[in-house]
Amino acid sequence: MTTVAAxxxxxxxxxxxxxxxxxxxxxxxxxxxxxVAAMGFVSHLMAGGESGSAFxxxxxxxxxxxxxxxxxxxxxxxxxxKTIAVRPRPDExxxxxxxxxxxxxxxxxxxxxxxxxxxxxxxxxxxxxxxRMLRDPDRALEEQLISIGLMHxxxxxxxxDFAAPLTTRALELAGxxxxxxxxxxxxxxxxxxxxxxxxxxxEEREGAGRGKVGAEAAAAGSDGxxxxxxxxxxxxxxxVTREDFRPPERPRQLTFMLAQTVSGxxxxxxxxxxxxxxxxxxxxxxxxxxxxxxxAPGARSxxxxxxFLFTAVIGLLQLVVLFGFGASxxxxxxxxxxxxxxxxxxxxxxxxxxxxxxxxxxxxxTKQAEGxxxxxxxxxxxxxxxxxxxxxxxxxxxxxxxxxCTLTHWAVSAYQALFWKGKDLADxxxxxxxxxxxxxxxxxxxxxxRLFERRYVGS
Amino acid sequence: xxxxxxxxxxxxxxAVEELVCSYGARRxxxxxxxxxxxxxxFGLLGPNGAGKTTTLCCLAGLRRGFEGRIxxxxxxxxxxxxxxxRARLGSVPQELALYAELTARENLRFFxxxxxxxxxxxxxxxxxxxxxxxxxxxxxxxxxxxSGGMKRRLNLAAGDLHEPDLLLLDEPTAGVDPQSRNHxxxxxxxxxxxxRTLLYTTHxxxxxxxxxxxxxxxxxxxxxxxxxxxxxxxxxxxxxxDLEQVFLRLTGRRLRDEP
Numbered sequence: 103m104t105t106v107a108a109x110x111x112x113x114x115x116x117x118x119x120x121x122x123x124x125x126x127x128x129x130x131x132x133x134x135x136x137x138v139a140a141m142g143f144v145s146h147l148m149a150g151g152e153s154g155s156a157f158x159x160x161x162x163x164x165x166x167x168x169x170x171x172x173x174x175x176x177x178x179x180x181x182x183x184k185t186i187a188v189r190p191r192p193d194e195x196x197x198x199x200x201x202x203x204x205x206x207x208x209x210x211x212x213x214x215x216x217x218x219x220x221x222x223x224x225x226x227x228x229x230x231x232x233x234r235m236l237r238d239p240d241r242a243l244e245e246q247l248i249s250i251g252l253m254h255x256x257x258x259x260x261x262x263d264f265a266a267p268l269t270t271r272a273l274e275l276a277g278x279x280x281x282x283x284x285x286x287x288x289x290x291x292x293x294x295x296x297x298x299x300x301x302x303x304x305e306e307r308e309g310a311g312r313g314k315v316g317a318e319a320a321a322a323g324s325d326g327x328x329x330x331x332x333x334x335x336x337x338x339x340x341x342v343t344r345e346d347f348r349p350p351e352r353p354r355q356l357t358f359m360l361a362q363t364v365s366g367x368x369x370x371x372x373x374x375x376x377x378x379x380x381x382x383x384x385x386x387x388x389x390x391x392x393x394x395x396x397x398a399p400g401a402r403s404x405x406x407x408x409x410f411l412f413t414a415v416i417g418l419l420q421l422v423v424l425f426g427f428g429a430s431x432x433x434x435x436x437x438x439x440x441x442x443x444x445x446x447x448x449x450x451x452x453x454x455x456x457x458x459x460x461x462x463x464x465x466x467x468t469k470q471a472e473g474x475x476x477x478x479x480x481x482x483x484x485x486x487x488x489x490x491x492x493x494x495x496x497x498x499x500x501x502x503x504x505x506x507c508t509l510t511h512w513a514v515s516a517y518q519a520l521f522w523k524g525k526d527l528a529d530x531x532x533x534x535x536x537x538x539x540x541x542x543x544x545x546x547x548x549x550x551x552r553l554f555e556r557r558y559v560g561s
Numbered sequence: 562x563x564x565x566x567x568x569x570x571x572x573x574x575x576a577v578e579e580l581v582c583s584y585g586a587r588r589x590x591x592x593x594x595x596x597x598x599x600x601x602x603f604g605l606l607g608p609n610g611a612g613k614t615t616t617l618c619c620l621a622g623l624r625r626g627f628e629g630r631i632x633x634x635x636x637x638x639x640x641x642x643x644x645x646x647r648a649r650l651g652s653v654p655q656e657l658a659l660y661a662e663l664t665a666r667e668n669l670r671f672f673x674x675x676x677x678x679x680x681x682x683x684x685x686x687x688x689x690x691x692x693x694x695x696x697x698x699x700x701x702x703x704x705x706x707x708s709g710g711m712k713r714r715l716n717l718a719a720g721d722l723h724e725p726d727l728l729l730l731d732e733p734t735a736g737v738d739p740q741s742r743n744h745x746x747x748x749x750x751x752x753x754x755x756x757r758t759l760l761y762t763t764h765x766x767x768x769x770x771x772x773x774x775x776x777x778x779x780x781x782x783x784x785x786x787x788x789x790x791x792x793x794x795x796x797x798x799x800x801x802x803d804l805e806q807v808f809l810r811l812t813g814r815r816l817r818d819e820p
Binding site: 389390391393394395396397398399400401559 | 618621622623625640641644645647648650651652654656657658659660661672675676677719720
């Protein structure tokens with residue numbers, strides 16, 4: 103037999119073996135499809151979703167302190183912006199600036215725009231209108247979305263000065279009344295001055311050779327870290343005075359994204375432990391030791407719980423290493439509240455381990471267990487927000503429901519409540535997350551035990 | 562063949578009545594009844610697929626949904642539900658039930674603990690197990706470095722650590738060399754001398770002749786004969802014939818394949 107012929111025979115045999123485990127094969131093919139779908143779904147959300155839908159919008163609370171026609175038009179334009187979900191909605195009670203300020207200071211809200219008195223008059227004079235943003239400065243990603251939306255709304259409502267002649271002609275062709283034309287031109291000139299100011303500031307900075315922050319830039323909320331990039335320049339063109347609020351209980355750490363990354367990646371890596379966990383029972387069966395274990399006088403479910411404990415201990419060690427790394431390198435203060443940290447970690451551990459046991463009890467072959475584990479881990483990580491902070495977006499209800507069905511969502515939420523918001527066990531949000539996690543853990547454990555009894559104990 | 566006259570009318574330690582166990586529509590065990598007396602080695606013989614392993618699984622509580630009645634010392638025996646019933650059983654499965662990455666001693670200690678042993682009792686049981694397996698000098702070597710015969714001997718020792726009332730042995734010498742097989746036989750004969758009760762399945766007639774006090778021959782799930790070797794031979798109309806001839810007479814010469 104030639105080498106080629108022998109290789110063909112071996113390949114044929116391996117193909118036959120591979121396709122014999124049909125469930126394993128199905129999972130193997132399903133994995134990339136579901137993964138691509140999940141990734142596409144998440145990317146879709148992050149990119150803005152369907153036009154006109156409620157996907158991927160950062161929430162911006164707005165208080166109209168001017169109450170002019172111009173300010174109302176501006177608010178209407180904000181509602182049309184695709185990256186902002188404006189609150190209160192038209193059917194809700196209008197917000198007041200003082201109340202928003204309080205809620206921002208309390209950490210309940212992250213961004214609020216105050217349209218101050220004189221907005222309409224300023225537009226009438228051709229000046230830049232007064233806008234004030236109350237914000238949580240550590241929510242940079244939402245800030246970007248809001249800035250983009252603000253720019254779109256401003257252009258839509260007011261129009262850029264540099265486009266004044268074109269705009270005027272277009273408006274005339276459209277039959278716009280002359281009084282609107284004049285107002286639009288005035289606004290466009292105001293914007294033009296804003297753009298010029300930005301360019302001047304940039305030139306001054308580059309000329310000075312150091313990060314000097316001009317008065318206008320400070321008013322526009324620049325962090326003074328250097329000249330704005332091209333995209334930042336356009337998102338900052340809307341002149342907004344920013345007021346920063348950082349809740350006093352927030353732990354010392356860098357950014358929301360950093361806390362999110364440490365939490366999300368730690369949870370995901372913990373879940374990868376499921377792969378090993380899910381194959382533990384199968385290894386006992388395939389290794390021939392299961393019948394002897396089943397004959398032991400102790401409760402037979404002890405076999406399942408023994409695997410549960412083993413996986414939990416390994417998972418705990420993994421979390422200690424991961425969070426230790428996060429604490430030492432990224433300065434996430436994991437031990438600020440050791441009791442809450444321990445409670446959240448035990449809840450996450452129990453849930454992840456229970457899911458691993460469920461997969462292990464369900465699978466009939468190692469291929470099935472590995473395929474399903476990988477599928478569950480990656481899909482939950484993507485959809486549950488372990489990769490991207492989907493929690494910060496204003497999502498449609500069905501999407502929120504899907505997220506709520508993933509243990510990663512609740513695990514990351516619990517860690518975020520602890521690390522980011524500085525909450526403790528008295529906080530309802532944190533308690534809810536812990537409660538849901540234990541609900542998952544108990545349900546998965548009960549199902550795993552049932553499957554174990556059926557598939558392992560008495561076949 | 563040991564003399565069965567030493568155990569004339571002893572009441573059975575374990576009694577099986579009308580055991581029926583099916584895989585789907587196929588009956589793997591079809592109304593089997595037999596009794597095992599205290600202190601004897603009871604052989605369950607049969608061709609491949611006769612239902613020997615299934616019978617052992619039913620006895621050990623590893624299968625559910627079977628019909629029939631199993632009693633031990635006259636009481637219902639339900640190891641699937643009762644830990645104290647399981648404690649009366651030991652098992653030497655056909656497959657090697659050992660952890661290759663652990664040493665012989667670690668394996669025995671683990672299975673001893675699982676059987677409820679601890680402290681000095683466990684230490685003594687492990688030492689006895691190592692001696693039974695003839696592996697006292699290799700106690701701290703990993704099982705993965707052992708030969709097939711060494712693993713088989715350790716497999717036997719692991720099943721007997723807690724000195725169960727009834728030790729179930731499912732073809733415990735499959736695939737071992739004559740030296741190791743002889744060692745296993747001597748170990749089992751030693752257990753019988755100690756008054757232990759063993760249920761031994763095999764399709765090797767010479768093993769049954771050497772070890773078993775009484776036998777049951779199982780074919781297609783049914784007990785076709787049981788008693789001492791002489792009783793079975795006489796029942797088959799072949800007095801004085803060796804067990805293999807009797808076995809072939811009773812079970813036929815048709816090839817038997819596992820399901």
